[in-house]
Amino acid sequence: MACVINVNLPQQSYEIAIAPGTLNTLGEYLGKLNLGKKALIVSNPTIFSLYGEQVLTSLKSSGFQVSTCILPDGESYKNLDSIKKIYDIALENRLERSSTMVALGGGVIGDMTGFAAATWLRGINFVQVPTTLLAMVDSSIGGKTGVNHPQGKNLIGAFYQPQFVLIDPEVLQTLPVREFRAGMAEVIKYGIIWDAEFFAQMEASPHLDALANINPELLETILKLSCQAKADVVGQDEKEAGIRAILNYGHTIGHAVESLTGYTQVIHGEGVGIGMVAAGQIATNLGMWTEGATARQNTVIVKAGLSTQLPSGLDIEAIIDALQIDKKVKAGKVRFILPTEIGAVTITDQVPKDIIRKVLQEMM
């Protein structure tokens, strides 16, 4: 197994290589890309202690001058202070416009590295080496980069595409199972919004809740079809003028839940899982989707070891208030992505608050 997905954008195209056991060949991949000779690896201690050496050695033996920036682990460090640290190391090592920032990590590291790359010298090269399932299938592709504002997630950021994405699925072996499941939420999302056949394949699998329980063919399918779905959507609408918003399926309520629980009690993918359940129920309540489809979706969510209920102690009105500061608000109206069938969704800002409230109450 080894395959390449192309992300085709008006201004720039790039490849996602999905290739097991190739982490230690990153240097060779980059060698072909005609980048400058300096590289800065951004990672965190957890990931760097597992995979840093391999990546560092590979880049060095391909002739790169490599520096590193190791940021603390966790969503709570996804902020401007971390970006400043990247800037400082970029300055210290005299990174130039042709130099490359390499994100070695999950979505947190990827989003921050991308934002730093987008804004250092008004944009330098950027390569993603995602190490979580979520980063592989979602955050490393499509160019959304950024950090959190103390009062809201991902409020600060830029659209900035990587030059290359290397997915080595073998690194998932060390990923905590909770993180694996969180990534599965985004995978299931692609089934619902884009690819009914892919959804059916997941439905057919007896287990989805841990890497160890998924056969290599299914893992390959999961990575390939997820990346393809994301590449397809982003290729049609890079800057989210329209259809790209469907990738936010499950994210409207999801973000609110994440933010109200401080981004630790409920992590991103878990929030998305909960958000998809809510969106499914809202769609059913509005008569847009069937009970049967909702049940199919929720069964797969449960099979991936994800919760279909709100975390205890959350106040429903607080969730509804939190929806207002989401980036997806337009002219004061909260925008929802709602399923119409398995494999298709629609975008609407016409969801009555009463229905949101009712659905959330049922999920308590």
Next chain:
Amino acid sequence: MACVINVNLPQQSYEIAIAPGTLNTLGEYLGKLNLGKKALIVSNPTIFSLYGEQVLTSLKSSGFQVSTCILPDGESYKNLDSIKKIYDIALENRLERSSTMVALGGGVIGDMTGFAAATWLRGINFVQVPTTLLAMVDSSIGGKTGVNHPQGKNLIGAFYQPQFVLIDPEVLQTLPVREFRAGMAEVIKYGIIWDAEFFAQMEASPHLDALANINPELLETILKLSCQAKADVVGQDEKEAGIRAILNYGHTIGHAVESLTGYTQVIHGEGVGIGMVAAGQIATNLGMWTEGATARQNTVIVKAGLSTQLPSGLDIEAIIDALQIDKKVKAGKVRFILPTEIGAVTITDQVPKDIIRKVLQEMM
């Protein structure tokens, strides 16, 4: 007098309106642009006390919900802390993707507002209302936005184009003469790098050192041809892959001088004046330009009330070291823009250090 210059870019085009006495009609201009209904004016106390009320009233009477962010005046506040303040006010006022940030000020306010607009919600609308000569003819056009790093100017930033630029030359009446002259440096730059005829028009004017000494026709010419030159160059090379670099004429040495004097003893345009003198001398030393052309350039620089000498107390080796951290460094080589005739320049990284040293010594 009232004219419109078009900036034509592959992804986006926009208009620069040069129209005296129209500051209080900004709302009407924006009303035609199909923007969201919220606007945030970013300015500083100096400028806002002079022109804020007019702009605020105009936007409000065109139906905008307007908030303001007044940052301290000065280059030393062009940093990430100021950007954070803009973010906070954007959040407080629930700015949305369709909302607009309006920069009312000089290059400092324009660069910061643009960067905040580029990075808030990954990009919201942005309008420039430049109030210095430098901002009118240079910084408000072309999409370079950003802030300084404690150790280097403009190291943090993004390319982000405005939707519209409104130039009301009448606001120049309150601009300190020192700032007017600094702006003239960029104006003269266009003559040298792009437009020999325009240069000759300036050469023919008895005075260039203060607004009061320039007749309205020449002022119109200055604004129009400068904006046109900038629009032409940026239209050919938005992201500075090639020719756009010629706009950095005078900036290689200029930036170093500015930074070593803490951005206050020598302001940007003054640095550019000094840098043009240096670049001219370097070109002459390299046999690329004539003594006669150098003299013509320097005469116009002097006529604009600008210095052709380094500020006292500057160490030449410190200047040479400072060149190394400039964004214009490529593969460790310092890049110079050097004139070959009046109206044309070339880009080179082949300037021997000895020549730089010699030229700087002569300018002490």
